[in-house]
Amino acid sequence: xxxxxxxxxxxxxQSAKELQKxxxxxxxxxxxxxNAVQAHDDRLIYQLIDGENYxxxxxxxxxxxxxxxxxxxxxxxxxxxxxxxxINLLSYLKETYPFFYFQQTGLGNYQFFFGNWWDRRLFGTLxxxxxxxxxxxxxxxxxKRAFELExxxxxxxxxxxxxxSQQTDxxxxxxxxxxxxxxxxxxxxxxxxxxxxxxxxPWEASKIRENKQQLVSxxxxxxxxxxxxxxxYKLIRESxxxxxxxxxxxxxxxxxxxxxxxxxxSFENFEARNKSLYRDYIADLIATKGRVKIENE
Amino acid sequence: MKMSDSLNKTVTFQPHxxxxxxxxxxxxxxxxxxxxxxxxxxxxxxxxxxxxxxxxQLISTTSTQELFQAVADLTAYHLDTAYIVFPQQYSRxxxxxxxxxxxxxxxxxxxxxxxxxxxxxELYHEYPGINAAGYFVFKFPENDPSGAxxxxxxxxxxxxxxxxxxxxxxxxxxxxxxxxxVDYYPKLDHQNIKKFxxxxxxxxxxxxxxxxxxxxxxxxxxxxSCVYQISEPDLPTTIIDQLFVIAAKGGKMLEAGADQSAxxxxxxxxxxxxxxxxxxxxxxxxxWLLKVWDPQxxxxxxxxxxxxxxxxxxxxxxxPSLEIKADLQYFS
Numbered sequence: 104x105x106x107x108x109x110x111x112x113x114x115x116x117q118s119a120k121e122l123q124k125x126x127x128x129x130x131x132x133x134x135x136x137x138n139a140v141q142a143h144d145d146r147l148i149y150q151l152i153d154g155e156n157y158x159x160x161x162x163x164x165x166x167x168x169x170x171x172x173x174x175x176x177x178x179x180x181x182x183x184x185x186x187x188x189x190i191n192l193l194s195y196l197k198e199t200y201p202f203f204y205f206q207q208t209g210l211g212n213y214q215f216f217f218g219n220w221w222d223r224r225l226f227g228t229l230x231x232x233x234x235x236x237x238x239x240x241x242x243x244x245x246x247k248r249a250f251e252l253e254x255x256x257x258x259x260x261x262x263x264x265x266x267x268s269q270q271t272d273x274x275x276x277x278x279x280x281x282x283x284x285x286x287x288x289x290x291x292x293x294x295x296x297x298x299x300x301x302x303x304x305p306w307e308a309s310k311i312r313e314n315k316q317q318l319v320s321x322x323x324x325x326x327x328x329x330x331x332x333x334x335x336y337k338l339i340r341e342s343x344x345x346x347x348x349x350x351x352x353x354x355x356x357x358x359x360x361x362x363x364x365x366x367x368x369s370f371e372n373f374e375a376r377n378k379s380l381y382r383d384y385i386a387d388l389i390a391t392k393g394r395v396k397i398e399n400e
Numbered sequence: 401m402k403m404s405d406s407l408n409k410t411v412t413f414q415p416h417x418x419x420x421x422x423x424x425x426x427x428x429x430x431x432x433x434x435x436x437x438x439x440x441x442x443x444x445x446x447x448x449x450x451x452x453x454x455x456x457q458l459i460s461t462t463s464t465q466e467l468f469q470a471v472a473d474l475t476a477y478h479l480d481t482a483y484i485v486f487p488q489q490y491s492r493x494x495x496x497x498x499x500x501x502x503x504x505x506x507x508x509x510x511x512x513x514x515x516x517x518x519x520x521x522e523l524y525h526e527y528p529g530i531n532a533a534g535y536f537v538f539k540f541p542e543n544d545p546s547g548a549x550x551x552x553x554x555x556x557x558x559x560x561x562x563x564x565x566x567x568x569x570x571x572x573x574x575x576x577x578x579x580x581x582v583d584y585y586p587k588l589d590h591q592n593i594k595k596f597x598x599x600x601x602x603x604x605x606x607x608x609x610x611x612x613x614x615x616x617x618x619x620x621x622x623x624x625s626c627v628y629q630i631s632e633p634d635l636p637t638t639i640i641d642q643l644f645v646i647a648a649k650g651g652k653m654l655e656a657g658a659d660q661s662a663x664x665x666x667x668x669x670x671x672x673x674x675x676x677x678x679x680x681x682x683x684x685x686x687x688w689l690l691k692v693w694d695p696q697x698x699x700x701x702x703x704x705x706x707x708x709x710x711x712x713x714x715x716x717x718x719x720p721s722l723e724i725k726a727d728l729q730y731f732s
Contacts, residue, residue: 221641354648
């Protein structure tokens with residue numbers, strides 16, 4: 104082994120000390136987390152796993168006290184952390200959002216349905232570590248739009264249903280007027296026959312031709328309508344299906360709106376509540392500290 | 401009650417033309433013939449007396465077992481003989497009607513009135529409250545000697561099939577729906593329709609309990625374990641969607657139940673469940689079925705339809721799919 108200089112020894116000891124400090128810091132971090140888990144101190148766990156979010160939301164700090172290095176240690180156990188935290192969180196959410204029905208899709212993964220009614224909509228997923236809903240954007244926008252339309256005294260699909268109903272009425276009228284058309288056609292055919300039999304004087308020829316042309320085009324227009332009437336039955340059946348689909352969606356959203364109004368008073372309050380969910384939940388954890396919710400592990 | 405006064409109209413029993421036990425009168429002396437004639441008369445009268453005893457039993461017994469025996473014996477009785485013909489006779493339908501009437505009497509259930517028609521020389525049942533709309537008799541299928549259909553005379557709708565020999569009773573959900581919910585509902589007091597259905601149910605229950613009949617109550621069955629089979633077991637879910645929409649308009653929410661079932665909670669803890677049989681061990685695995693639950697087990701699918709406009713609309717609009725199946729062996 105080569106001779107080691109005192110400076111090098113000094114450096115070596117210095118770096119060992121540095122590393123010890125770093126590792127000790129990590130051990131301390133993990134030890135604190137372990138203690139928090141053992142003590143069922145979910146609030147502390149939230150603070151430890153995402154300091155940035157915690158200080159931002161709870162302390163309203165401009166600069167978060169992120170401990171990114173230590174938090175990265177947990178990268179391969181986030182599913183387990185989520186799973187653990189989900190238990191208290193879900194019982195809180197079930198109270199706060201009684202109309203959301205959660206369903207586990209994997210370790211620490213949850214999706215939720217809106218409502219307990221027939222064919223309720225899958226409404227999003229739950230981000231347990233962030234204490235936030237990831238709403239299905241399309242479904243959420245429909246709900247939001249339905250609340251906006253309330254002022255116009257309309258449901259989400261009112262206009263569309265009205266348009267389809269109007270079309271259906273027209274089609275039905277076309278079907279209903281079949282007998283009338285048959286009569287008209289018969290009359291025109293008689294007239295054409297008469298024209299063909301009449302003796303035509305040379306100076307009347309063009310007038311007669313014009314007359315005949317007019318009758319022929321009337322007849323073809325009526326035949327066109329007959330064809331449309333033939334297809335009308337099928338179209339009406341399809342429209343009925345469309346209307347059912349739209350009415351069903353309106354009914355679903357109607358229940359969703361009722362649920363939100365019953366719990367939050369308005370959609371705005373609901374949105375505000377969603378925004379402050381993390382803060383509200385941590386506050387709830389602080390308020391219930393010492394009261395262990397889940398007795399047995 | 402009035403006897404039928406013309407044989408042509410209600411003849412039901414043929415005299416024994418063929419069965420002769422004594423030697424042919426042609427081979428006898430005059431005295432022998434006289435005695436033989438006299439014996440035949442006596443036998444015929446005895447036969448008649450026997451009949452009157454059975455009729456007495458049918459009319460006045462207080463035992464349900466004797467009542468049942470009386471109707472069974474009377475139905476098979478040959479009252480006329482080659483020597484004595486009784487010109488005024490009741491028909492088999494009449495005996496059946498008397499039997500049901502008396503059975504209900506013995507159970508202290510009133511509400512069916514046994515009437516006689518001068519015009520048609522027959523007995524019939526009428527029900528106070530719905531008698532303006534029709535009356536009821538039995539009809540006998542030609543190629544089935546033991547069975548009988550209880551029909552509404554005007555519409556000829558067969559409400560149930562009754563067979564005393566096989567101890568079998570089958571209600572027809574199709575005709576009950578047509579008569580009670582389509583025909584009667586708009587024009588009669590709903591309480592009276594309910595009373596009528598209650599009596600039909602009671603008839604089924606008494607035949608089952610008193611005589612061990614095998615009974616299919618159809619849509620009248622109020623027992624919670626009853627599973628109603630619908631006409632289209634492969635029900636399109638759009639029909640359940642329709643119920644969801646129409647129920648919301650009727651102020652009820654169709655809920656999502658376990659295993660993709662649909663649950664409708666009605667008033668007084670009554671629950672209707674539409675479900676797909678998920679158990680491969682069950683007879684109707686994979687089929688859509690209907691169930692009605694209530695704490696007292698007194699509410700049937702029929703009761704629910706009678707009570708809720710939106711359910712009735714839904715059911716009647718989708719009859720080809722939803723109609724409760726009737727036993728195809730007896731109802732075509």
